[in-house]
Amino acid sequence: MKRFLKGLFRFFLYVFLIVFLIALVAGGVYFGSVYMGVKKDFNKVVSVNMLPLPTKVYSSDKKLIAKFGLQNRIPVKLKDVSPWMRYAILAAEDARFYEHGAIDLVGIARALVVDVLKGKIVQGGSTITQQLVKNVYLTPARTIDRKVKEIILAYRIEKEMSKDKILQLYLNTVYFGDGAWGVEAAARTYFDKHAKELTISESAMLAGLVAAPSYYNPYKHPQRARKRTIYVLRRMYENHFISLSQYKKAMNAKIVLIKPSANLFGLIVAPYFTDYVRNWLIDKYGEEVVYKSGLSVYTTLNTTLQRFAFIAVKSGVLSIKKKYDGLQAALVAMDPKTGYVKALVGGFDYSKSQFNRALQAKRQPGSSFKPIIYLTALTEGYLPDDTIADMPVVFRFNGKEWRPQNYERVFHGTVTLKYALTHSVNVATINLLNSVGIGNVVSMAHQLGIEEKIPHNLSIALGSLSVKPIEMVRAYAAFDNYGLLPKPIFVTKVTDKYGRVIYQAKPRLRRVFDDVDGYILTGMLKDVILYGTGRAARIIKRPLAGKTGTTNNYRDAWFIGYSPDLVCGVWVGYDDNRMIFKGATGARAALPIWIKFMSNALEGQPIKDFPIPRGITKDIIDMVNSPPQNPEDLQKDKPTIQQLYENAIQ
Known part of the structure; x- marks a missing residue:
């Protein structure tokens, strides 16, 4: 039995030794091949031409409109960096940098213990040399090959370069957020000074950004940035980089940031548009890829x-206010067939305000919301020549009375739907909303892409909800498309630095309502321009459709309209919701901007009318093309206002 067990032990020992030798040889071959393969990568790391490639953004007409990443980098030598900055980055990232080699086993062990005790990843074990290698790799893929190469490269760098040279390269390649690559660019971006002039507290703040530039961004998250700065200062003191008195003084020092650059990240053309594209790219790929990987982005x-949009907004605002006083305007132009955003202006001056009102502002649409009510009525079987009451009416809610009025304080008795929309008759529209059902209109609005919560009451007939300009333009694009709702598209394609397509967008259209209803609604909105509140647009002399919008106390002015191939929406107002001026209707404040833009945009284009859907009857075509019927023709004996009030319904 003993002999059997002894033989069995020898057998397993031989097997183990053979497997071990095979693994050793395979490992040696693998590491040897990897080591030989990193020669080029090592040259890349130490090369002076190793700077990351910027992302380039192109317009649909193949013009370069923005670069993200390249401009904001200013290489400096280590001697031109404040010693406090050097100490701060060591304290934050690798305090034992000058004591260990390429890999810090003590640091890894300490980080592992802390992470286990905390139950989550709190500290990292990577040395500054390892981080330098990571900074040069433009795609942060987590693979075994990548990690092995990183370790080998780190050892080679430590062998071939001095610690000061490694730290210099690191400080010139690391990202500090807000488009600042390298310590010199960071010092200028946040403090408008050179890296050699940084104080202890300023250095601590910058060093704290490296771990997560967006999360600790001092402009967007000042409290997070402050906590991180305190952490770095404490680390500087604990590692004897600063004295106790210096630590206390730095803790109490006020850090003064400069105003963010108005030309942030190298924006060249259409700053509100390219700013949106930049944020979209960062959300999709991350800051590191966007600012370092040499992407090519093709936009709409x-x-x-x-x-034309920029000129229209600038001149339009200045024609309202000769001396600029903060009045804002936004314009969005879209191809209704594709959803491609062709032009976008988010405010009067990007350098003064980066808030993108075209995409972010939530404003009351006023009467520009009314077509959604009339569309709902059409889908419920109403026709343009059907009539609705325009009489004094009293609604009682919770013991309170609401007596809605028309803009001119005049009632017409009975009007057709076509007339009510053409002349933006408030009370008739409220009655129509009450008839078709608030729930049905709210449902239609959401189907048309309005994402905001809509009040469930009759006041939405006057546009009491909040919407973004891009949402209204998208809804009107569905009107133009006779029921097909497009998804707004800003970016059509993204390629990597090798030209490989990594993203491609295709138009997506969703059917919301029948094409006949779309044709009828467009005919009614054509009448707004031919006979109603938008008639100033007749100067363009081509088939157009659209609607004005005005809110209480003249706080918001709108005009949204379209040709068969282009939809454009304009909003005008103040950010603080004060009055634009008394009498600032959509026709007076927003429509002139729309006319200027559309006149230029459509100049030289073939004159096209809106198409007639297949299968539509001649009666419907005649009804659409006939002018709105005058209310006086609908009633012989028009009652007095007093009589109407006496008959007011609840």
């Missing part, structure tokens, strides 16, 4: 239309 923007 047309630079000619964008120039």
Whole structure:
């Protein structure tokens, strides 16, 4: 039995030794091949031409409109960096940098213990040399090959370069957020000074950003940035980089940031548009890829239309206020067939305010919301020549009375739907809303892409809800498309630095309502321009459809309209919701901007009318093309206002 067990032991020992030798040889071959393969990568790390490639953004007419990443980098030598900055980055990232080799086993063990005790990843074990290698790799893939190469490269760098040279390279390649690559660019971006002039507290703040630049961004998250700065200062003191008195003084020092650059990240053309694209890219790929990987981004923007939009907004605002006083305007132009955003202006001056009102502002649409009510009525079987009451009416809610009025304080008795929409008759629209059902209209609005919560009451007939301009333009694009709702698209394609397509967008259209209803609604909105509140647009002399919008106390002015191939929406107002001016209707404040843009945009284009859907009857066509019927023709004996009030319904 003993002999059997002894033989069995020898057998397993031989097997183990053979497997071990095979693994050793395979491992040696693998590591040897990897080591030989990193020669090029080592040259890349130490090369002076190793700077990351910027992302380039192009318009639909193939013009370069923005670069993200390249401009904001200013290489410096270590001697031109404040000693406090050097100490701060060591304290924050690798306090034992000058004591260990490429890999810090003590640091890894300490980080592992802390992470286990905390139950989550709190500390990292990577040395500054390892981080330098990671900074040079433009795609942060987590693979075994990547990690092995990183370790080998780190050892080679430590062998071939001095610690000061490694730290210099690191400080010139690390990202500090807000588009600042390298310590010199960071010092100028946040403090408008050179890296050699940084104080202890300023250095601690910058060093704290490296771990998570967006999360600790001092402009967006000042409290997080402050906590991180305190952490770095404490680390500087604990590692004897600063004295106790210096620590206390730095803790109490006030850090003064400069105003963010108005030309942030190298924006060249259409700053509100390219700013949106930049944020979209960062959300999709991360800051590191966007600012370092040499992406090529192809957008929907047309630079000619964008120039027309910029001019229209600038001149339009200044025609309202000769001396600029903060009045804002937004414009969105979209191809209804594709959803491609062709032009976008988010405010009067990007350098003064980066808030993108075209995409972010939530404002009351006023009467520009009314077409959604009339569309709902059409889908419920109403026709343009059907009539609705325009009489004094009293609604009682919770013991309170509401007596809605028309803009001119005049009632017409009975009006057709076509007349009520053409002339933006408030009370008739409220009655129509009450008839078709608030729930049905709210449902239609949401189907048309309005995402905001809509009040469930009759006041939405006057546009009491909040919407973004881009949402209204998208809804009107569905009107233009006779029921097909497009998804707004800003970016059509993204390629990597090798030209490989990594993202491609295709138009997506969703059927919301029948094409006949779309044709009828467009005919009614054509009448707004031919006979109603938008008739100033007749100067363009081509088939157009649209609607004005005005809110209480003239706080918001809108005009949203379209040709068969282009939809454009304009909003005008103040950010603080004060009055634009007394009498600032959509026709007076927003429509002139729309006319200027559309006149230029459509100049030289073939004159096209809106198409007639297949299968539509001649009666419907005649009804759409006939002018709105005058209310006086509908009633012989028009009652007095007093009589109407006496008959007011609840």
